[in-house]
Amino acid sequence: MKILVVNPGSTSTKVAVYLNKTALFVTNLRHSVEELSAFPTIMDQFDFRKQLVLNELNRNGIALQFDVVIGRGGLVKPIPGGVYEVNEAMKRDTLNAMRTHACNLGGLIARDLASSIPGCHALIADPGVVDELDDVARVTGSPLLPRISIFHALNHKAVGRRYAANCDANYEDLNLIICHLGGGISVAAHRKGRAVDVNNALDGEGPFSPERAGTLPAGSLIDLCYSGRFSREELKNRISGQAGLAAHLGTTDVPEVISMIEAGDKHAELVLNAMVYNVIKSIGAQSAVLKGQVDAIILTGGIAHSDYVVSRIKESVSYIAPVIVYPGEDEMEALAMSAYEALNGILPINDYK
Ligand SMILES: Nc1ncnc2c1ncn2[C@@H]1O[C@H](COP(=O)(O)OP(=O)(O)O)[C@@H](O)[C@H]1O
Numbered sequence: 001m002k003i004l005v006v007n008p009g010s011t012s013t014k015v016a017v018y019l020n021k022t023a024l025f026v027t028n029l030r031h032s033v034e035e036l037s038a039f040p041t042i043m044d045q046f047d048f049r050k051q052l053v054l055n056e057l058n059r060n061g062i063a064l065q066f067d068v069v070i071g072r073g074g075l076v077k078p079i080p081g082g083v084y085e086v087n088e089a090m091k092r093d094t095l096n097a098m099r100t101h102a103c104n105l106g107g108l109i110a111r112d113l114a115s116s117i118p119g120c121h122a123l124i125a126d127p128g129v130v131d132e133l134d135d136v137a138r139v140t141g142s143p144l145l146p147r148i149s150i151f152h153a154l155n156h157k158a159v160g161r162r163y164a165a166n167c168d169a170n171y172e173d174l175n176l177i178i179c180h181l182g183g184g185i186s187v188a189a190h191r192k193g194r195a196v197d198v199n200n201a202l203d204g205e206g207p208f209s210p211e212r213a214g215t216l217p218a219g220s221l222i223d224l225c226y227s228g229r230f231s232r233e234e235l236k237n238r239i240s241g242q243a244g245l246a247a248h249l250g251t252t253d254v255p256e257v258i259s260m261i262e263a264g265d266k267h268a269e270l271v272l273n274a275m276v277y278n279v280i281k282s283i284g285a286q287s288a289v290l291k292g293q294v295d296a297i298i299l300t301g302g303i304a305h306s307d308y309v310v311s312r313i314k315e316s317v318s319y320i321a322p323v324i325v326y327p328g329e330d331e332m333e334a335l336a337m338s339a340y341e342a343l344n345g346i347l348p349i350n351d352y353k
């Protein structure tokens with residue numbers, strides 16, 4: 001079975017080809033801020049990103065002949081985890097998604113490419129809108145503003161299963177706290193295979209991150225909205241994009257921030273320590289959600305490469321459970337395995353409505 005994997009991220013397009021369970025190639029094409037700023041909206045990047053995928057196939061001498069094209073899923077309606085066919089309803093909801101993020105292009109590119117290959121499936125798996133929240137976790141103090149689930153579901157599920165396999169257990173039998181430390185940060189309580197509580201990593205909730213604001217004081221935010229200083233789009237950008245480390249320090253690059261600290265920059269030290277502090281607080285909160293019965297705390301995402309960050313988190317939360325570090329992400333393999341298992345009948349292919 002030949003599988004094409006397409007994963008558009010906020011700063012990269014990752015492409016992989018698998019023959020059954022074996023990767024023939026995996027490429028990570030990084031995009032600079034200038035390169036992407038040529039496109040007014042993320043949807044305007046469709047042809048550019050699709051062409052990058054075709055170029056990669058060409059460069060690796062691989063014909064556009066696949067049994068399945070699987071993309072990182074977009075921000076459609078809340079759905080349970082699993083594999084979904086990119087049907088007409090999903091295409092429509094992705095094109096009209098309430099939230100913009102590069103992941104919205106994954107399913108659309110998968111469908112577009114698959115449609116030109118006879119018999120080829122277009123799938124997505126575990127999109128950022130996977131919603132397994134406990135009902136109690138949805139309720140806020142305003143009926144107008146319930147909490148919703150938007151997080152790095154694909155990587156959370158992948159590392160959860162990887163940890164379970166490493167200790168001869170099933171993900172569905174474990175209680176885990178999983179922290180994806182990337183451009184956005186999500187910290188989830190996984191109870192027996194379900195992410196029952198997690199911060200909305202995109203929209204201003206949870207720890208701040210390299211480019212997100214995290215939870216903000218609501219009253220001051222309302223005042224800022226009515227201050228006349230910013231347009232709606234500018235304010236959205238202050239929550240996701242020009243926020244977090246980017247807003248405080250002018251960079252989303254954690255190694256660069258650590259170099260600033262090593263050079264004696266006390267402000268950079270305070271800001272990075274504050275980001276870490278907020279992650280630690282979220283881990284503590286999710287531990288309470290799991291009633292302290294936590295099998296492991298897993299740190300993943302690009303920032304989990306950083307000893308500076310990992311050692312500080314460990315120092316504060318190791319009393320809860322062992323801290324396991326899986327730096328980077330397992331998204332490409334997770335997508336490929338989802339496609340492989342779906343087409344072999346091991347996983348169901350769900351119908352998005
Ligand atoms: N070796 C490293 N040490 C510390 N931070 C790193 C390292 N490599 C990447 N990062 C940081 O990880 C973040 C991106 O994480 P990643 O998981 O790739 O992103 P995303 O979640 O956006 O896909 C950036 O802030 C980057 O600076």
Ligand SMILES: CCCC(=O)OP(=O)(O)O
Pocket residue numbers: 009010101103128129150151152182183184185201202
């Ligand atoms: C769907 C939200 C996932 C997210 O925040 O991804 P990035 O950290 O890659 O931007």
